[in-house]
Amino acid sequence: MYSDPSLSLIDFIQSSPTPFHAAQTLAERLQAAGYQPLDERDEWNIEEGGRYYVLRNQSSLIAFSLGQPGALENGLRMIGAHTDSPCLRVKPQPELSRHGLWQLGVEVYGGALLAPWFDRDLSLAGRVTCRDAEGRLLNLLIDFERPIAIIPSLAIHLNRDVNNGFAVNPQTDLPPVLAHAIEPNRDLRALLASELHSRHPEHGPLTVLDYELSFYDTQAPAVIGLDNEFIAAARLDNQLSCHAGLEALLASDDNQASLLVCTDHEEVGSASSCGADGPFLEDVLRRLLPDDSQRIRTIQRSVLVSADNAHAIHPNYADRHDGNHGPQLNAGPVIKINSNQRYATSSETAALFRHLCEQTGVPVQSFVVRTDMGCGSTIGPITSSRLGVRTVDIGAPTFAMHSIRELAGVKDVAYLQQVLTAFLNAEQI
Template sequence: MQDQQLQDLADFIASSPTPFHATTTLRERLIAAGFEALNEREDWQLKAGGRYLVSRNDSSIIAFQLGAEGALASRGLRLIGAHTDSPCLRVKPQPEKDQQGLWQLGVEIYGGALLAPWFDRDLSLAGRVTFRRADGALESRLIDFQRPIAVIPNLAIHLNRGVNDGQAINPQTDMPPLLAHSLEAGRDLRALLAAQLQQQHPDCTDVAVLDYELSFYDTQPPAQIGLEGDFFSAARLDNLLSCHAGLQALLNSDGEQPCLLVCTDHEEIGSASCCGADGPFLEDVLRRLVPDDAERIQLIQRSLLVSADNAHAVHPNFAMKHDENHGPKLNAGPVIKINSNQRYATNSETAAFFRHLCASADVPVQAFVVRSDMGCGSTIGPITASRLGVRTVDIGAPTFAMHSIRELAGSRDPGYLITVLTAFYNSAQLI
């Protein structure tokens, strides 16, 4: 079962190089399982026991099942939240560079990326492209070159003797990827995108590319590694691992309880967007589920959110970066994340509930508190809790190398997370 779950996670990550592709993958899997797609521009006719999904900006998605008649009002919602975006290199609007006979693209750093691991990797390009057809109609489609088309070569140590002494990386001058020789006149990114559109979507002929949102990504596939397969290595584990676990839990659930999965974009840059956790997407959906204000407040106060986002495992080479009593280990189960300054939204009641849930599901559980002399990251948990007033527990699978081009998790932890999140969706009683 573990190998099957890891392979499914690997397939999910490989098909999701951008938030747009992750949302499409989630949508396709949900529809295949019988969920009905809703359109925010239309009226919704929801039925007891129904299973539905809705997406916004092609990069965020909410899926929910209503449970039995009257269950929503009486039992509350079991919500799981994650995010679809990861730190990466985004292509600028006018990116073409012709330097030393080589064609490069200027990039902007999206989120808090570890830059050094991006050098000397086989990179591809994917994202959303908006274009005009010959009849004047505007349309957007997703593209993915899939094959390695770019690289950011390191400067040889002979020309950069101080590189191993902590030399800074300049994102403006050091990071533009190299794609080709520029000997041929008229190299143009939009023409390249138009050709790729036609190749992937044969109906997209005679189009003018107007704009795009494109990200470079590493083409190395996910892998189970280690002498005995103890580890799982992949790009974008933060936070596609949680998106996948939430999806699998929803698909595995018995359908008796009202459940909701929300996977939003832009967490890595603050979530402040129309489709981010600090935007109105989730609130808009809840208003359509329960139009009456008083009834909706009652529903929210009966509900609980599990904010699932990866946690920092204690690194054997840098153990001093953790509080000595709060160093989560790989393959030791999900981590409850706690911060007195509300960088995480966990409180004693929600932490106790999650501990009880793990014990009931025979899943080990850990805790993380940042060192008192270090700053703390955050998640969608505090944002969603403050916008909705919903009780929240912040948890996540322990990982190494968070925000690197390639991250590392324990091979048993994805299964642990799916098990406890499935138990959460099936839980008859919330706190």
């Protein structure tokens, strides 16, 4: 459908303002390609050579293709990514009516770069749990799509020193403005019920019981630059990797046993039932391989590529990188290495990834954080330590990670898909 990987990525991001929508978009594309849905509450009748996907919490997804007969015994080629991104989440009782304006209180999710959230056209999306007229509980996704909120900056005339440094107070500075407060008793739950009813009239009147809602920037992703060499978008970390893993899985030859796992809550530590530090992947593998001994043998023949964006060297802040490890945009995926196991890469797995890049003509780079700076982490060490699987941490180089709008290279989108497809097709790993 898409000849340009960047256009497919743009469409994916536009369809995925929250982890719930990202998982739904993944599921829809997998099902359109012939993957069959599984429900963890049911018995699974897995057929040899079958292709399946399973959702947990509507925000995490695992898809797998069993390949040719006997392929599973030779090990799984696994790609891991995460569906969540730093953002502003709506509080349970958020309504604020102040000085004639109606606002919603928010909580910062993950390590968000907060300054860019000001003066952006924001919308609201997420999951709503409600009750229909017959008393049934429903989980429905919602997306207002249009701009309905903004966080206005304070004018420089009232804060003359703002350009010398501004410490954002997330409690007092971030509540977005949605409307005038002239309407009495304006209520978020009533607003959600009305919006859902307009989109799902088949359920009749709905009573909203609870929700998980995120504000997001409505500015569409765009290919930019004098030579169209960059892609600017929200949530590139880590929807770029989710998309690349999906496209690689759909483009693979289905000869090998392959698995894509995209989990929620990475930005807050992954410790949840549907996060990488939860049992989701292990539960699926136990059902695929019920025999303990066989499962261990298969895992020890497997490799996980943990795909999560890497820090490209910023021309205005080059001193924030180690002098010999400054990945550049459009120069290929980055192998991420940390001796203290913040990344799970070993010499063996790094060599395997380099070998795949060489075979496919994809340039490859390395990243090591400055020794005098702290290092972030990924799902790689978590999954590797839980499963005992060989793991390499890699990612597309990116600017402005955790901002409301991030920047990556167009070529790197294609490079990452190319090498991940080669990984899934590799006869030996």
